[in-house]
Amino acid sequence: MTSRRDEPRENRLERPIDGALHLLDRQLIDCEGALLGKVDDVELTQVGDDLAITAVLTGPAALLSRLGGRLGDELVAKWAQLKVSEPHRTRPWRIDMEDVERLDSALHLSVRRDGVLRRDREGHRLGRLTGMDVLGPDGERIGRVLDARFEPGAEGSLVLCSLIVGHGRPGSLLGYDRRSDQGPWLVRTVVRRLHRHTVIVAAETAEISWADSTVRLAERPSEAPSHPFG
Amino acid sequence: MKKYLAVALGILTAIGGFVDIGDLVTNAQVGARFGLSLAWAVAAGVLGICVFAEMSGRVAAVSGRATFDLVRERLGPRLGLLNLVSSMLITFLTFVAEIGGVALSLQLVASVHLLLIVPLVGLLVWLLLWRAKFSAIENVLGLLGLALVVFAVGLWQLGPDWGALAHQAAVADKPADEDWRTFAYYAVALFGAAMTPYEVFFFSSGGVEERWTTEDIATMRANVFVGFPLGGLLSLAIAGSAWAVLGPLEITVDSLGQVGLPVAAALGKVGLAVAILGFVAATFGAACETGLSVGYSIAQYFGAQWGKYVRPSEATVFHAILLLATLAATAFLMTAVDPIMVTEVSVVFSAVALPLTYFPILVVANDPDYMGEHVNGRLANGLGSVYLVVIGVAAVAAIPLMIWTRMGQ
Known part of the structure; x- marks a missing residue:
């Protein structure tokens, strides 16, 4: 073959x-x-x-x-x-x-x-990291980890650089929350509306607790996630 | 020259392979009762399958991924599994109906009891799935399926009032003695029969089997945009001839013999013989396609090796699924369930399942990460979005209509 x-x-x-x-x-x-x-x-x-x-x-x-x-x-x-x-x-x-x-x-x-x-x-x-509850600096719940972004690190391995945090509504895996040029208009509009609160946070400001299954952030995030290939 | 031959062969097999037991039964039933007044539902279904088959074929050619790979990647393992279970239940039901259809067609010739024929058909289907080459299954059965053109010849020989038929089709002129509810129910059934989800499972996986690349997209489009509509015309010929012969006699179709009756009336024994050959080829071909679709989809969800392009010993899980599915379908038919009823149920449930299959395809066909420069254009997206709404409506309406009309009574 x-x-x-x-x-x-x-x-x-x-x-x-x-x-x-x-x-x-x-x-x-x-x-x-x-x-x-x-x-x-x-x-x-x-x-x-x-x-x-x-x-x-x-x-x-x-x-x-x-x-x-x-x-x-x-x-x-x-x-x-x-x-x-x-x-x-x-x-x-x-x-x-x-x-x-x-x-x-x-x-x-x-x-x-x-x-x-x-x-x-x-x-x-x-698969455990995605789905973890995300807490703000005062312990208030911000949302859930929807995805994790990795970039090539020093020794060729991919290392975590940021987390994508949202409300866990359906359709995050469709990719529309991360790029605005993907059609068709109908689906893009609906999914982007569902994910309008989705934000990206740098890995350095996030403390991951695997035991409690939570992520605590040092500051409140506001930046929308753009696509790494966009 | 060789390339044109390949395109012609592809188109011919697409025509012959388009009609399956669901199309045969539903079109004859609808034709006998409604004439061509539901031709618009067939046309809508054919355009829909063209739009989504082209997308799934293009995705397969560009990315090498078949439909259930995409379903799992875009919906995740949990929703993907729910989608797999429901899509496979319906495809399995269609598989049962197709095997039953082969047995019914053979019974028209052999006149022995159906339950004696079913195990033989099951065995033959499994042997073909196990031993035959992919291209052999597709080409031989597709070409033999062209025998159904006899319905178009029969309709022409019957010499119906063409003006009245055209009027009926153009303004959706429902016969006065029929109810709007049954009209809507059969519209959904025809739509489901034309757009049965297994067609794209099979089409996209077949593209990977035949190792399509971006260079094959043009050929694939020719097959889809010429072959499928011509196959749709065959469906209309079945409906038209049923109207011409069975309509005046108020006969409702509930057996495969009645589907072939108009051809016998128009062309005599020879015509009927050709029609039965067409039935056997069309249902046998579709039995192979649905059986393979079950194996393809389950293997694709779990990532197991699938395909006829490798030896069975290299794709053991895939061939085990094919064997079990064929055994289960045969056992199901051995309960003496009526294959025509299984067919009727399968086309309605196909309509319910349409969004499960077509939504992920529409999304991925737009994703530059998979498709690069081959993403959907405006036409594909415009039609795709319209159809997303239409199949949503059909999916929601199908079961209430089925209960409300007692399956079109």
Whole structure:
């Protein structure tokens, strides 16, 4: 089997990306064009001062918990019960970012799919970060994390640069809250109206508490999120 | 020369592949009762499927992503899963109806009990899905489906009052003895039958199977914009000939034999034989397309390897789904459920599910991150937005109308 499409495309990993909009749920394709799963979640690791993307996660253990809230937790527990003799069953399969080559409409690996999955560690997950409650400097609730923007860092890894915060209304994954030139007019107008309160905050001013599942901001944000490719 | 042949082949298979059991039954039912006064609903459905099939084909050609990849990327895993479950229930129902349609067509020839034919058809469908090449399924069955042109010949032979038919179609002149509620119900059913969601699941996944690139967009458009409307004309020919023969006799269509009756009246045994060949090819082709659509969509949601372009041993999950779906559909038919009723229900529920499929396609076809310079133009967006409203209305109205009219009684 050969690579599906010959024309080279822009590699998104070399530019800022919005994790939920551009990376989550994309198809995983190996170096021979074979399909091996979806980006069911993304592993985040604290490296020095930065929160970096260190792996993509795939498989039921990652997907089920993204189905959300109590249902997600229950489904993960059920998934573990299906085979209690298997160690670390709730730990998702991971593919290290070293094995990732480029991102376009899919995520392409630089290796073959055979045996590429590992279950060797557990980190933070992007799917947990999105959906966290966002609190202002006085503890008042501002909204929820809708997405997280990453930019290429010092050692080639993608590091968190800002959070996109809104009211959690439907349609954030459609991308209209981040660019104003995407048609059709009807859908753009409705979705942008729903997301008129969506703002972007710099990662330095946000303190992420994974234990409480909240993000506390040092100042009240007001800047509207524009698209990194806009 | 070779390129023109490929375009011609594509158009011919698009015509032959356009009509399925839902179109056959609904158009004959509507034709017998309403003549061509609902032709506008067929026209609206055909234009709609052209608009969205072109978008999904273009997305597949530019980005390499098929419809359910996009559904999950744009709606997220939770809404995407709900969408998957409901779309697959309806596509599965259509799959059952198509297999039932093949069995009914064969029964017209063999005259043995339907339940003896169903398992054989199920086995044949599965063997084809497992062993046959993608292009073979598409081309052979699509070309044989062209036998349905016999309905247009039959209509011409019947020599109806063309002026009256044209008037009926042009001003939506409902026969006086029919109710507006049933008129609206059948409008939604015809619209659902023409725009059945599996058509874009299959069309976009087929584009990835055949490795379309941006260079194939022109060919794809020719297939869609010439082939589908001509297929729609076939649907109208079925309705017109049903009106000419069954209308005066006040016969309501509830079997596949009655769908073929006008052709038999116009062209005799030979005509009927050709029509039955057309039925078998059209329903068999659609059975393969719906079966594949179930496999494609589920595999695309979970990211598993899918496609006929790899060996079955490399796409095990996909082929396991195909096997299970065919087994389940066969078992469903073995309960002696009436395939015609399954068809009627499936076209109405298709109308309900339309926004689930077409909304994500419209959004992604506008997204420069996927499409680059190939994003929707004004025409595609204008039509797409109008249709978004229309399919919304049809989706909301379908079930209340179904209950209110007791399925068009």
